Amino acid sequence: MGGDPGKLMKSLKGAGQKYLGVGFLLGFFLVLLTYFTVSEQFAISAPNAIRRSSPGHAHPSPATSAVGEKRQQVPVIEEKPPKAEHAAEVKPPPVEEPHVETEEDQKPIIADASTAIGGDGSAEESAPAKKPACDIQGPWVSDVCEIDGDVRIHGSAHSVLIPPSIESGGNPNPQEWRILPYSRKHMANLNEVTVRELSSLADAPACEVRSPVPAMVFAMGGLTGNYWHDFSDIMIPLYLRAARFNGEVQLVVENIQPWYVGKYRTILRRLSRYEIVDMDKDDRVRCFPGAVVGIRMHKEFSIDPAREPVGHSMPEFTKFLRETFSLPRDVPVKLTGADGEDNEKVKPRLMIISRRHPRKLMNVADVVALAERVGFEVVIGDPPFNVDVGEFAKDVNAADVLMGVHGAGLTNSMFLPTGAVFIQVVPYGKMEHIGEVDFGVPAVDMRLKYIAYSAGMEESTLVDTLGRDHPAVKDPESIHRSGWGKVAEYYLGTQDIRLDLARFELVLRKAMQLLKE
Structure with missing residues (x-):
């Protein structure tokens, strides 16, 4: 049974090298297959991996950031019209861009890794992010909430409650905002309104009054009493938010000023066909099919057609006023005749x-x-x-x-x-x-x-x-x-x-x- 030990060793060595080569080849193909599989999964999942600093703040695109930088170069005054409290209240605000919804805003958002990974470590498809009810733009631009669906307002408690829809089954991550419903964000002697999402429909108080139209919540007072502020601070910003309803909206007013309602009743009746609700004295829960909380000015005593809500202008607003008061003239007197000669008989x-x-x-x-x-x-x-x-x-x-x-x-x-x-x-x-x-x-x-x-x-x-x-x-x-x-x-x-x-x-x-x- 003996043999040559040297030949045996050479035979075993050759077999080992042969199988080792086959192993390396199989390993290479396995690594390559794994690479393509992982790459394909990452390519599908990566666009969803977007984080935001706050659910209430916009994530501006490069285009909107460039516009913001340009607008911040516009001079902003420190001095304002003649009211004593004006100096203490108004500071030179930076001109900030309104939130403009982009394609990026429509993509699903993974706010935390736990929402993307299952308990067993497997990947799960994330649900689309819900658009925040309130638009929070910074320390100077006033906040505005646009709410669609069931809204319950308890006026004397200064609370606006947003129950989840029946279809949603609940809201596991309810949010809350405190809004000053006036066009100047920092204003003394006005109460904030709490806008709060509810986690379940069972948490919503029962409706005592139902309105067939949405609510428009805003504050009077502030710097009103000065005719210029009456329009710059309230009437023009209110028009910007309420005009789209064509009168089918109910005004819910904090710090209501009876003199303001009397002086501008014709304009207010044009903006809303419904009884004005005195928010501070209203102890009933009112239910609305939607609400806007807060008003926002574009600039002092004017409208910027490029700012949200877009498309409005001062000529549109002045035409609205002429129609409201049945003012007859859209253009001034003509001082030249059809032949181009001056009409000496006409006195402007x-x-x-x-x-x-x-x-x-x-x-x-x-x-x-x-x-x-x-x-x-x-x-x-x-x-x-x-x-x-x-x-x-x-x-x-x-x-x-x-x-x-x-x-x-x-x-x-x-x-x-x-x-x-x-x-x-x-x-x-x-x-x-x-x-x-x-x-x-x-x-x-x-x-x-x-x-x-x-x-x-x-x-x-x-x-x-x-x-x-x-x-x-x-x-x-x-x-x-x-x-x-x-x-x-x-x-x-x-x-x-x-x-x-x-x-x-x-x-x-x-x-x-x-x-x-």
Whole structure:
């Protein structure tokens, strides 16, 4: 039974090398197959692996980020219209972009690894993310909630409850937001409204009153009482949110102001055909088939057609006002005939807005006489405060030119026919920027022909009351550096204006020429 040990060793070695080669080859194909299988699974799953910093914040695309950077370069004023509390409340906010829903927003979101991996470690398909009810855009832009479906509002508790639908079977991750339903996010003396999702339908309180239409929840008060703020802070932002309902919406108002409801009842009735609910005093649970909580301004006393809700504009809003008050004129008087020649028999109407408070026009009679020599029919406009604005709106609509010193009365420019001329007399004291932001830009947005006239030092009564050596007279920059309080005290609260008739005649002739164009 013996043999050659050397031959045996060589035979075993050759067999080992042969099987080892086959093993390497099989291993290579196995690795390759595994690679393609894993790659295919990853290619399907990867688009869902998107994280967001907060469910209530937008995840801007590169395109919207670029627009945001561009808009932040627009000057934002610190000084605002003449109300004492304005200085304490309004700070220079950055202009922020509204949330624009993109294709990325439509993709399923994996917020946590546990939602993508089963208990046994196997991959599970994630459910599409639910769009947050509330749009939270930052520290300055006001928050707005758009809610579709069952909504239950307990007014006196300042709560808006969102039950889950029967089909959903419940909400395992309910969210909650605290919303100040006013267009300026930081405003004293207003209550926040709690918007809360409920985890189950059983948690929802029973309905005591059912409304057939959605709710529009917002706050009055704030800076209202100043005619300009009445529209800039409430009416224009409210229009932006409520217009799409064509009156089929119910207003639920926190901090309701009876005088506001009375003065603007014609406009409010056009926005809603239903009884206004006084939220603070309403102790019943009201059920609505949807709700909007909060209002948001685009910019001061104006509308940006590119901002959400998109497509609205100031000409649309002024047309809405003309229809609401049955104002007859959409365009000013024609001063040229069909042959292109001037119609000497036609006198355009100039309305001068009267002021009883500081920034009065001291030489009104002289200005009237000058305007009549230039060829205008002149009327003095004295807007009432605590009555429906409809009658005075008709007077303004009959004018072809509106003029006055910077102040809330110039808010009536929105009743002018499109293409009319609007002259703002800017008070002395480097107040051009506030004049431009509060009335100049809105006038252009309304498609009015706008002229700004800056009063000089000699036209200001500050020279008489303070003397030429006072800093407010000789160095307005120093007053601006000292803060808004001093600016308001001297340039809005102390001075009146006596127009230089020779200078102002050129403005009136320019207005006449603009009406001919």
